[in-house]
Amino acid sequence: MKKDIQIPEITDVEIAVVYEFNDVYNTDDWNIYIINKKDIDLETVMIVSQGFNDTKTTSLLRKKLDTLPANSFAKVEYIQPELFKLHNRFHVTFFEGNTLQEKTFVFEKDTVKEGALRMIPELKKRGILAD
Secondary structure: OHHHOOOOOOOOEEEEEEEEEEOOOOEEEEEEEEEEOOOOOEEEEEEEEEEEOOOOEOOOEEEEEEEEOOOEEEEEEEOOHHHHHOEEEEEEEEEEOOEEEEEEEEEOOOOOOHHHOEEEOOOOEEEEEOO
């Protein structure tokens, strides 16, 4: 029954938006990263992202990582600064051992800006962590 379903709370997994220099194009870009602070590998990581507000919704973008090693991170995607005027949702699912885990991270509209950047120790880069 419903009372028997255990929904684990997800900790030590983060989504960050990072402002960093792109050596290839000599530009400053915004990129999305997933951070695994756990001491265990995450398997079959799926990240589904979408921007939205009351009148607009962007296309769904999907990214799959076979494995995200323990205490590591991975770049997920480039994000256009125009999308910061929308709420940006990142729905993350993964297997931790044999248990399917999920969590939704959101960057609220107009919260991603240079003035809000903070050092993210795991990345050694300046960025913003999602709620």
